[in-house]
Amino acid sequence: MSADAAIVGRPVQVYEPYRSGLPPLVPYVKNLWRRRHFAIELSRASMRAAHTDTVFGQLWLVINPLLNACVYFLLVNIINGGTRGPDFFTHLIAGLFVFNFLQNSLTQGAESVTKGGKLVLNTSFPLLLLPYATMRTSFYRFLPSMGIYAVLFAGLEYFGPRTQKCNAAGACVDLNTLHFSWIQLLAIPVFAFIWLYVAGLTTFMAALTVYFRDTTQFLPYATRIWLYLSPVLYYADQMKPWMTKFEMFNPLYPILGLWGDVIARGQLPHASWWIATVAWGLGSFAVGTLYFLSRERDFAVRL
């Protein structure tokens, strides 16, 4: 083989200064897609390391959110004097499961770049893959909880307590508070926007943690407060007026409101929540990604 033949087909890489602080986007996205198997393998390997692939590991993924939900249900029910029914229970677990997804993504994702240490220092690859790997992991941890939700919903629909409704003539019918509706399938596109929202937030936190390594210490407090301010442990319409005013600044208010309406109550929410969820999803994704990309050059010298 002549030297010329050997040269043909060799990739040529050109490294130039970034324009306006961002890497060239089209090649970046292509590269991201080409190396997606890295994120998949990293997520798989870390799940293996956490024993998520064993029987008991998987069982724990089911038991853990369930226990969590029971604790909160008990707590809220005690505070409310035991008046909560199955419709509230489904609202609570639907909200909690999505909130857990957000919380897991944030706490794992925030550390994704700083934990990538030597690889970030030694290899040239699109670093967005690091938070995306943790997003994949938290999604695979979220999936079983949706299975639990479906089982619980079906169980409560079938065996759950019924209320009697009587008309003027005295004829009574048993009414179930829960019933399956095709609207619940809208949860899938709604979740896609929730994913975008969480992905944006996670990449933002991943970049921020490079500059402030202690964000992971503040995160548990921040997310817990966020949970209490969001309509998970109560219905959105139960909020005090002063709180509702503040809720326009809380993305989870429309997002979880929409999610709960669709998946727990099977009703179509008003358009403003749809618009807000789509806007928060796209906005967060764009801002988080741009922030990450604008800082990416720094990571190799800051770690």
Add this chain to the structure above:
Amino acid sequence: MSEEDEVIITPSQRTVVDEVAVSVQDVCITYRTTFEKRPTLKQAVMRAGRGKRQVKTVEAVKNVSFDVPRGTVLGIIGHNGAGKSTLMRAIAGIIPPTAGRIEVTGRTSTLLALGVGFNPDLTGLENVLLGGLAAGLSKEEVETRFDEIAAFADIGDFIELPMRTYSSGMAARLAFAVSMHMDPDILLIDEALSTGDAAFKEKATAKLRELVDNSSTMLLISHALATVRSMCNEVIWLDHGQMKMRGEPDAVLDTYIEAMHVKKTAAVMNDF
């Protein structure tokens, strides 16, 4: 190890092709970094109260230009903090330049000071796979090399254990084995030979000789001047980010040693 029993690699039969493998054109690299090893929000808030800033700007590389023809083994020498590692990481595509342009023809494999093994909870093989995938190889490409890598690293069953159980020498052996077996067009080595025991050092040197004989393109950063002298056919001397000298190994090294005000003693010439 004294100079006598050191393995000398002669750059004799090497064929240097006209084609340029790496072209560095008027490159400047500036970055901002912090003094703190682990910057925290808490410290930032406390500092803000005192009106101090803990960020410094580093001009690591200033207007450096050179071409590396295919088949060249280029040594890069200079004092600590001269910008050698930054320049090499720019060539690897890890840090984009602040000004100028770098063209690299072919795939690079990096053996930088820190080696593989970024995740201590994963096994050696998992780390190797992830490193390969990040570098752009396919899963199959990495897996076909597993046996060779394991055999070369020669760390026994440790290859299947989490990397937190490795000694630093074992991690270095694995790192060396990986970068040697990725079939790179251009090999970038940053002081990585300095770890490992005598037996592995010999094995590593022999492997490098093989690559040198096969006309591989190599960029080598080392403070071990004897290694640079025996392996390279061209040397660049970086001083405070600027290229001070470039040329034949003997000429550059002699001037460098003179400038460093150190005698050509065994201590300087000794390997590693």
